[in-house]
Amino acid sequence: MGAVTASTSSTLSNSTLLELDGVLFDFNGTLSDDEGVLRDLFIDLAATECGVAITARQYQEELAGRSDREIMTDILALAPDEPRGVEAFLPMIDTEYKARVARESLIRPATRELVHALHAAGLKLGVVTGASRLQVIPALERAGLLELFGVVVTDDDVAEGKPNPEGFLRAARTLGLEHMDKVAAFEDSVPGLGAVAAAGMIAICVEGTHPKEVLEQHASIIIAAITPACLDLRRAQSSQPA
Numbered sequence: 001m002g003a004v005t006a007s008t009s010s011t012l013s014n015s016t017l018l019e020l021d022g023v024l025f026d027f028n029g030t031l032s033d034d035e036g037v038l039r040d041l042f043i044d045l046a047a048t049e050c051g052v053a054i055t056a057r058q059y060q061e062e063l064a065g066r067s068d069r070e071i072m073t074d075i076l077a078l079a080p081d082e083p084r085g086v087e088a089f090l091p092m093i094d095t096e097y098k099a100r101v102a103r104e105s106l107i108r109p110a111t112r113e114l115v116h117a118l119h120a121a122g123l124k125l126g127v128v129t130g131a132s133r134l135q136v137i138p139a140l141e142r143a144g145l146l147e148l149f150g151v152v153v154t155d156d157d158v159a160e161g162k163p164n165p166e167g168f169l170r171a172a173r174t175l176g177l178e179h180m181d182k183v184a185a186f187e188d189s190v191p192g193l194g195a196v197a198a199a200g201m202i203a204i205c206v207e208g209t210h211p212k213e214v215l216e217q218h219a220s221i222i223i224a225a226i227t228p229a230c231l232d233l234r235r236a237q238s239s240q241p242a
Helices: 035-050 056-063 068-077 086-100 109-120 133-142 166-175 190-199 233-238
Strands: 022-025 124-128 151-153 183-187 202-206
Touching (some): 022 166, 109 124, 124 166, 133 151, 166 190
């Protein structure tokens, strides 16, 4: 396979995803509707284990979209005492996350439909996330999606998290995708959108984690939710509430 090439293109030549070679998905808050779960988890963990008070707004503005490791590093930097190191908290995060999502899959049926449609059309698919493999793989298996993704890149697989493009470029290389202007990536956070842009891929932003006016500064394609309507992005965007 030749070297992966990047492109500054951020738009589709027409509105359909089916013209592309591949589609990548962030996990938390994008493929999985779990950003609220993560926010509450880290707020609780910061208070009970580190003596640090974090507001929901502070989490959304400063921490959302970053890897578990990076979030805990920032929380521990605010701790009044000398707490345990970051590594001690990562298994706690995995365990607590799995407990909080155990009752039902947070990957919506409409999201699953789109993934199945893209796979049936022959596109190469991958997941690129700052979460751990212990969180993501069971969730994908439970939703019946794991076998549809040719690669799952987690925080365990990269040296630098988003907004560094390492994870997206690694996924592209693994899938054999060489032209970044033929790859779209669904993201919900500012760090994630930065990584997509740095990789030269087409960013498709999902509302929910940040205010829309913030997202508009980082992405030209913004959708309300991941559904089969996203096959035609013009339709998906126009169907959003005003």
